[in-house]
Amino acid sequence: MTDKPLIIVEDLAKTFVLHNAEAATIPVFQDLTLQVAAGECVVLAGESGVGKSTLMRSIFGNYLPTQGAVKVWHDGAYVDITQASPHEVLEVRRRTLGYVSQFLRVIPRVPTLQLVMEPLLENGVSFEEAKDRASELLSALRLPQAHWDLPPATFSGGEQQRVNIARSFIRKYPVLLLDEPTASLDAENRAIVVRLINEALAEGAAMIGIFHDLDVRDAVASRLFEVSQFKAAA
Amino acid sequence: MNAIPGRIAPAPLLSVEGLTKWYGHVLGCRDVAFDLRPGEVLGIVGESGSGKTTLLNCISGKLTPTSGEVRFDTRRFGLTDIYGLSEPDRRRMQREEWGFVHQNPRDGLRMRVSGGANVAEPLMNLGSRHYGNMRQATIDWLDRVELDTRRIDDKPRNFSGGMQQRIQVARNLIHGPRLVFMDEPTGGLDVSVQARLLDLLRELVRDLGLAVIIVTHDMAVARLMADRLMVMKGGEVVETGLTDQVLDDPQHPYTQLLVSSVLQI
Numbered sequence: 001m002t003d004k005p006l007i008i009v010e011d012l013a014k015t016f017v018l019h020n021a022e023a024a025t026i027p028v029f030q031d032l033t034l035q036v037a038a039g040e041c042v043v044l045a046g047e048s049g050v051g052k053s054t055l056m057r058s059i060f061g062n063y064l065p066t067q068g069a070v071k072v073w074h075d076g077a078y079v080d081i082t083q084a085s086p087h088e089v090l091e092v093r094r095r096t097l098g099y100v101s102q103f104l105r106v107i108p109r110v111p112t113l114q115l116v117m118e119p120l121l122e123n124g125v126s127f128e129e130a131k132d133r134a135s136e137l138l139s140a141l142r143l144p145q146a147h148w149d150l151p152p153a154t155f156s157g158g159e160q161q162r163v164n165i166a167r168s169f170i171r172k173y174p175v176l177l178l179d180e181p182t183a184s185l186d187a188e189n190r191a192i193v194v195r196l197i198n199e200a201l202a203e204g205a206a207m208i209g210i211f212h213d214l215d216v217r218d219a220v221a222s223r224l225f226e227v228s229q230f231k232a233a234a
Numbered sequence: 235m236n237a238i239p240g241r242i243a244p245a246p247l248l249s250v251e252g253l254t255k256w257y258g259h260v261l262g263c264r265d266v267a268f269d270l271r272p273g274e275v276l277g278i279v280g281e282s283g284s285g286k287t288t289l290l291n292c293i294s295g296k297l298t299p300t301s302g303e304v305r306f307d308t309r310r311f312g313l314t315d316i317y318g319l320s321e322p323d324r325r326r327m328q329r330e331e332w333g334f335v336h337q338n339p340r341d342g343l344r345m346r347v348s349g350g351a352n353v354a355e356p357l358m359n360l361g362s363r364h365y366g367n368m369r370q371a372t373i374d375w376l377d378r379v380e381l382d383t384r385r386i387d388d389k390p391r392n393f394s395g396g397m398q399q400r401i402q403v404a405r406n407l408i409h410g411p412r413l414v415f416m417d418e419p420t421g422g423l424d425v426s427v428q429a430r431l432l433d434l435l436r437e438l439v440r441d442l443g444l445a446v447i448i449v450t451h452d453m454a455v456a457r458l459m460a461d462r463l464m465v466m467k468g469g470e471v472v473e474t475g476l477t478d479q480v481l482d483d484p485q486h487p488y489t490q491l492l493v494s495s496v497l498q499i
């Protein structure tokens with residue numbers, strides 16, 4: 001572990017330009033600065049549309065920031081996600097930087113257990129170990145064992161979301177971005193996810209999260225971060 | 235680019251530079267450049283007529299470009315411009331180190347010989363003569379692409395389109411290529427077969443460390459298969475980057491149009 005911040009966001013700006021809508025420009029934020037240390041969970045606050053998800057996606061390399069840097073501690077050095085080649089970003093995402101969205105997006109007709117094992121298999125973990133860890137995690141998330149051999153397409157929203165969470169937590173990412181991972185879960189399952197998050201934090205993960213549920217937020221947040229303070233002038 | 239310190243990026247398997255193809259005064263593709271590493275999947279997207287197939291044919295040695303270079307890290311000569319090789323050397327390299335999966339399996343299969351013979355043929359071309367070994371390898375591959383191995387002696391025409399496509403995939407992977415080209419590999423298939431084939435291709439890429447160049451006009455296929463995307467319009471690459479970044483935050487007007495035109499179900 002390191003005492004350096006695992007995420008450093010420097011002077012970040014993002015403006016969308018919609019070329020097919022008469023080149024409308026939508027400024028979201030500018031000069032945004034944020035650091036997250038190991039063991040810390042920073043929760044993004046502010047109402048809808050303020051740019052919380054945009055910030056998260058910019059950190060993940062899913063959106064292309066207009067300006068600034070996003071440095072992620074990877075393999076003993078900082079990698080600037082905004083400047084790194086696709087190849088490097090994929091490598092950082094494979095071992096360091098995870099993203100849990102609200103939606104499960106996978107190849108259809110693949111059984112759930114296999115979907116959860118896949119991230120480990122991609123990292124070269126043996127089939128048996130991947131299977132053990134996937135089973136363990138799905139059990140912890142209380143997904144009925146009868147579902148494991150089925151593809152998740154017909155599952156309920158909450159069940160799909162737990163599959164999604166399992167796929168992300170199985171890699172034990174040192175840096176994790178959580179975009180409302182508990183949105184469609186009931187109280188009991190939310191508590192399980194909160195426990196997983198807190199375990200990962202205790203092991204030294206750095207996290208940035210969006211949680212609309214105040215109980216979950218209070219249970220995991222080290223501090224709140226107002227995105228609106230960096231609002232870009234329209 | 236900020237290289238990750240302490241680790242040397244693996245050398246490219248394929249390096250394309252300034253690739254241009256004119257058909258007389260009609261442009262096929264212009265000034266295309268990219269590198270591809272082992273284990274990487276590159277998607278080429280764009281509407282029909284945008285130059286995707288021209289580009290694929292130029293890169294795969296089927297169509298001599300007007301100018302530019304296609305360098306491949308060949309086993310025998312190292313990183314070499316494939317159009318600088320003699321015809322027999324290039325053909326040998328294509329047979330030994332590449333695969334090409336056509337959109338229509340009929341273009342990639344020999345329809346007069348059995349499915350099993352189609353799968354085994356690349357081994358025979360590479361000098362394998364032990365019938366028992368070849369048959370066993372064929373059975374293994376038919377099994378891997380989930381075809382009934384008892385049908386090894388049936389002719390391709392007696393298989394469905396999806397099965398033919400899986401025979402074609404097996405035929406193009408059995409000899410252990412390092413680079414595989416795919417031209418709309420799931421184009422003519424119904425969606426249930428398409429999903430299964432995509433999963434199979436992903437698994438093979440992961441397990442064998444293959445590099446793949448896949449041409450598709452289906453954005454969903456591109457998202458699930460490709461690490462990186464190249465968007466073509468009018469013969470030129472208008473945008474390139476990480477697949478999810480190009481699809482979720484497209485920068486070029488044409489890519490924005492392309493992405494926003496996808497039907498949601």
